[in-house]
Amino acid sequence: MKVLIVGGGGREHALVKAVARSAHHPEILCAPGNGGTEMLAENVAVAAEDVEGLCKLARDRAIDLTVVGPEVPLCAGIVDRFEASGLRIFGPSRSAARLEGDKAYAKKLLAEARIPTAIGRSFDRYEYAREYIATRDSAQVVKAAGLAAGKGVVVCDDPSDALIEAERMMVEGKFGEAGRCIVVEEKLEGEELSIHAIIDGRSVYVLDASQDHKRLWDGDTGSNTGGMGAYSPAPRADAAVMSMVESEVLVPILDCLHRHDVDYRGVLYCGLMITHAGPKVLEFNCRFGDPESQVLLPRLKTDFVDIAQACIDGKLDGCEIEWDPRPAVCVVLASGGYPGTCEVGKPIEGIIEAGALENVTIQHAGTLREHDGWVTDGGRVLSVTALGDTLAQAHDRAYEAVKLISFEGMQYRTDIAHRALGSNVS
Ligand code: AMP
Ligand code: GLY
Numbered sequence: 001m002k003v004l005i006v007g008g009g010g011r012e013h014a015l016v017k018a019v020a021r022s023a024h025h026p027e028i029l030c031a032p033g034n035g036g037t038e039m040l041a042e043n044v045a046v047a048a049e050d051v052e053g054l055c056k057l058a059r060d061r062a063i064d065l066t067v068v069g070p071e072v073p074l075c076a077g078i079v080d081r082f083e084a085s086g087l088r089i090f091g092p093s094r095s096a097a098r099l100e101g102d103k104a105y106a107k108k109l110l111a112e113a114r115i116p117t118a119i120g121r122s123f124d125r126y127e128y129a130r131e132y133i134a135t136r137d138s139a140q141v142v143k144a145a146g147l148a149a150g151k152g153v154v155v156c157d158d159p160s161d162a163l164i165e166a167e168r169m170m171v172e173g174k175f176g177e178a179g180r181c182i183v184v185e186e187k188l189e190g191e192e193l194s195i196h197a198i199i200d201g202r203s204v205y206v207l208d209a210s211q212d213h214k215r216l217w218d219g220d221t222g223s224n225t226g227g228m229g230a231y232s233p234a235p236r237a238d239a240a241v242m243s244m245v246e247s248e249v250l251v252p253i254l255d256c257l258h259r260h261d262v263d264y265r266g267v268l269y270c271g272l273m274i275t276h277a278g279p280k281v282l283e284f285n286c287r288f289g290d291p292e293s294q295v296l297l298p299r300l301k302t303d304f305v306d307i308a309q310a311c312i313d314g315k316l317d318g319c320e321i322e323w324d325p326r327p328a329v330c331v332v333l334a335s336g337g338y339p340g341t342c343e344v345g346k347p348i349e350g351i352i353e354a355g356a357l358e359n360v361t362i363q364h365a366g367t368l369r370e371h372d373g374w375v376t377d378g379g380r381v382l383s384v385t386a387l388g389d390t391l392a393q394a395h396d397r398a399y400e401a402v403k404l405i406s407f408e409g410m411q412y413r414t415d416i417a418h419r420a421l422g423s424n425v426s
Contacts, residue, residue, distance in 0.1 A: 228291075
């Protein structure tokens with residue numbers, strides 16, 4: 001059996017590792033992959049956005065199953081393209097992926113399905129956005145409706161800043177076409193949770209909750225990033241939260257999609273804010289989170305290939321999904337300058353030593369194999385993930401491993417999982 005993983009970040013390395021554990025012993029290809037995926041897979045130099053190139057690769061190499069990591073190819077319709085060529089692929093179709101690719105559409109469906117979310121409006125004309133923002137007297141969040149590489153959301157504590165952001169996006173074209181239409185919504189306060197579900201069109205399997213750390217610095221301060229670390233399970237997601245998310249978010253959004261003739265298959269990620277008034281949806285993503293995958297997939301005991309196949313065939317209800325109950329903590333090691341411009345090509349020390357620690361796994365993101373070692377090749381360089389009998393033990397193990405790794409300019413947060421562990425972590 002041959003499996004192709006599309007993408008080249010920490011999430012994709014976690015996917016490669018999960019597929020490598022499969023009882024089907026597949027041959028794995030990763031496009032384009034990174035310096036870590038090539039230890040288990042054959043990296044092929046086709047970009048994750050190159051849908052035609054990937055389709056050709058899958059045909060030429062007789063790939064049996066393709067698993068897509070990032071949102072860009074999903075929103076561009078990679079699943080429809082592969083299926084039209086008779087290729088098996090795990091992920092939502094283009095119309096289903098619109099839940100992530102068009103925030104104005106997602107907001108419309110949230111309203112239609114009466115799912116709790118921030119009060120807001122969508123605009124495709126700047127004059128109307130300006131009029132609306134002028135009537136707001138509390139903090140607002142301005143979001144480019146289209147895909148903007150995780151940078152399209154600006155939280156404006158002063159509503160007059162929202163006006164400036166709306167102008168930058170809609171008039172000055174800060175995010176190109178992605179920002180010509182925007183969503184303006186109230187700023188919600190609370191703790192964020194990431195809840196993933198695997199959906200086969202009918203059955204919904206909700207995964208353990210995780211929490212991401214989006215800000216660059218300790219104490220959730222500094223710039224927004226792609227994610228500086230994660231942990232799972234997240235104790236904040238108690239039984240009441242999980243059952244609410246299933247019955248008041250997942251089931252209604254899937255019913256709503258069905259009414260629009262959209263069949264959702266693949267992973268659906270709900271970004272939630274746990275407010276005083278209960279959980280509210282911040283966003284939907286049509287794929288696994290990064291770095292959430294780095295804590296979810298190492299805990300997955302069931303064969304991931306079987307889950308993906310069952311999902312494609314609409315047979316998830318016949319699939320027993322088993323988890324390692326032990327918590328996982330992931331610490332992201334980033335290059336100096338991240339999330340801005342980073343210098344790359346810095347030699348990395350200690351990866352082998354850290355990865356050799358018991359219950360530790362290292363997922364590469366921005367690395368390149370050079371000679372016998374690795375050099376940095378991007379903003380987020382490595383995810384260092386550990387499992388423990390307790391969250392505290394997972395945390396301590398992850399940081400023990402982090403201490404063995406070094407490269408020039410390396411930055412990381414020292415307080416991953418602080419909300420769950422109390423503030424006494426360092
Ligand atoms: P999104 O891509 O919509 O999830 O936004 C990225 C990040 O922006 C979220 O993870 C939150 O940290 C923040 N965010 C988005 N919407 C809101 C909101 N309505 N209130 C507060 N923070 C928000
Ligand atoms: N960790 C946030 C995301 O994957 O969108």
